[in-house]
Amino acid sequence: MKLNKTIIALAISALVLSACSDTDEKDTSLLDGNLNANSGINDASTSGLNKGYGMNGSAMSGNGDYASTLGPEFNDPNNPLSKRTIYFMLDSSEVMPDFINVISAHSQYLIANPAQHITLEGNGDERGSREYNIALGEQRAKSVASLMKARGVSESQLNIVSYGEEKPAVLGNNEAAWEKNRRVEVAYQPR
């Protein structure tokens, strides 16, 4: 029996962000008489901050690499099921021919195991704007999904999420890092 644990922690902390009453006062007596006044005393106000309570939530979760527990074929480097990352060219969501056999292998497994669900996680490199990269990451995941569906995988087995450039596989500001981050990860979900 397999046990998959997901821990979700919610931290609620109080914090302080609000306005307090203004405490300024008008004063008309500040000016010394021996100076030439262009303008007199003005009214001023300082708005307060940081008084009050709040909360923040945080969630933690993780299911590790579940696929590696499914069977030896997922860990055999000679089996395309061991490859669960599909890489892309710059600004492109077109699947390169090198990865067709990987997609076909996962498709066959999913067809043979209709209770198995996967999440296709789209990602991009750090260049360009972040929300556009979210859109690009989703296009990449959808490209993989449509190839899987064309091979007979049921749409209900496929889930898509795009993390854009928010979850780089490799940190770095060069092409070597970027090409590893333009990717779709095939994440097997616990049954």
Added chain:
Amino acid sequence: MSFFNKVLFLIAFSLFVQNSHAALTIEISEGVSSALPVAIVPFSSTGAPVNISAVVNADLERSGYFKMMAEQAMPSKPNAASAVNFNEWQAASQNYLVIGQLADAGGGQYNIQFQLFDVYKSGQLLGYRMTSTAADLRKTAHHISDLIFEKLTGKKGVFSGRIAYITTTNPASKQQSHQLQVADADGFNPQTIATSVEPLMSPSWSPDGKKIAYVSFERKTAAIYVQTLASGERARVAEFPGINGAPAWSPDGTRLALTLSKDGSPDIFILNLSTHALTKLTRSFSIDTEPSWSPDGNSIVFTSDRGGKPQIYIVSSQGGEEKRLTFSGSYNARASFSPDGRNLVMVHGNGNDYRIAVMDMSNKSINVLTSGRSDESPSFAPNGSMILYASKKGGTAFLSAVSIDGKIQQRLLFNSGEVREPSWGP
């Protein structure tokens, strides 16, 4: 075979104690050559917890508009107007002089007064007296900076404002954590308003500065939240299948423009925050994202790759014809209007480098302001004079600010981890 999926919920309560350390160190890398010489004499003070005149001095210096006189060079250190000898300040080539006093009024209150003088006219330009709690002394100092700045430049100061940004601690590890933080415009008083091990993105201030909308992946899927800063209360306002991204507040604060891909390709929608009515604004089969409102609320600019590459388009917020705005550069994205509506700031790419550029809406000319390789997320200051953005160099992520003419540049160094997606609050 059956599998168990165990979910544990841990609820932890902790009190966030406000502290006054800076999350960001701001250094000015370039200022205007015509910077005005100003002397701020250290205010007389009775053991106050904040050195007000030093905060004002740092604010004005950071703005790039002023050349601040070093304390050691001052001919005298008057704290009262009667003790000011304008001749000696003229001899020291100072255009303006600020003096002040800070006194403990008891009960945790402080009385502050200051005066700004035109040295050559031998006259007062400003004089204020104010009261502040010990906790609000920094705020009061920024307020004084705003008053002086506006008097001397004619532009509203932005020293009292706040900025929001996203940070990541342990970015290289599996234990990484993302925070949405709010800090004073000088980087002090950083407060974490949301934390998640999954990414947080795209903070957007409500026009009244009381709320922030943002994207969180904390439920392993994208969702848009609106959080009230004072109470910490938050509402999940969008969690449709696919992308829920790029929230942007309408200028009247009643609606959010956002990106949803629930119908297929990412499109721009408008969500009414009180009725929850959702209106679809764009319907292309391409990527449409990163909406931003014009200051009058009548138009929305957005990024679309319908022409093959990402470019900026504009559409009425009521819907209708979508017009392309940018034709120069192979990559233009994440545009937003200046507060006066005359300019558009955007990420401008030429294939290798991504830089911050401003487009003049009247003649559509583009002026590239920065020189980084990977500059992104530009955000106008409320007075329209500076643009805050995120940059990377040598593996370090930091925030920068640049004036709209490119002449003043500041670097804001985050003290730990990674910092990105700055948003200048109202």
